[in-house]
Amino acid sequence: MDEFAKKDLLHFYDVAVTSRLLVGTAQYPSPAILAEALRASHAEIVTVSLRREAGGGRAGESFWELIRSLGLRVLPNTAGCRTVKEAVATAQMARDLFGTPWIKLEVIGEEDLLAPDVFGLVEAARILCDDGFHVFPYTTEDLVVAEKLLDAGCKVLMPWGAPIGSGRGLNNLFGLRAMRAHFPDIPLVIDAGLGAPSQAAQAFELGYDAVLLNTAIARAGDPVAMARAFAAACDAGRTAFRALPMEPRDMAEPSTPVLGKAFT
């Protein structure tokens, strides 16, 4: 890593990280490919969940052993929770098991788009923040909701790029741009909906601090190569943002000097 990248730390609550790519651990073809893809992504933070064991199996233990062997920081989620009560109880169980105050808070409001129930989200965020959790809320680009989440105690916001698993990229560029402008000092993470590395680069070029994705890597034909591609795209987008891109303009302007041209 060069000096330029080393100085570019991102703080989530009291934790500083250098990797701005957060990666989910679900849907990979095999545990071996998951491990190799996580290494290729250079992610420092991975999302995990809590589930029942099926049929008396012990899949959870071997999965947890794999994650711990990779030395990664975990961000447990409340995926699938549809009520405040479910989300709060799941967060409490996650803290007990994973030993971290971090929680990716999802309160899902409807099935078609897996859109956040922002009313339940704010309520659950307040309960959890008051209880000492460091909440990473999965939200929309709605500024009013965002203000209420910050008021509840959240110090990170994670607006969706597009619906979970859709791979549509950044659906609402105007809204995301407005969110960045409105909260210049809050860590903002695009969570969900990214399908291609170019979309991750675009998020960074908008000034977003990090991206969180799962399906785009896990369901790629070659997850390890795609993890590498996302890592490169995140680095390119972030570096470009820090390098201050030129302003677009409507008319052409010659890049080759006009002065000294022959036949004039």
Place this chain on the structure above:
Amino acid sequence: MKIVLNGEAFSAQSSDLDALLAELDYEPALVATAVNETFVRAKERSATPLREGDRVEILTPRQGG
């Protein structure tokens, strides 16, 4: 005693949550627990009696996005 374990009927021999984990051969540090939709901390399991009809959740780490 008949309880509901992870959504399915189960006939438990144990009288408290800690003993139930042992009965099921779970490693206590690798699970999270709830009874009747209320979270039960690891250190509170032995003091959490099971009663007929209780709904017990035992969750383990899993892949997530």
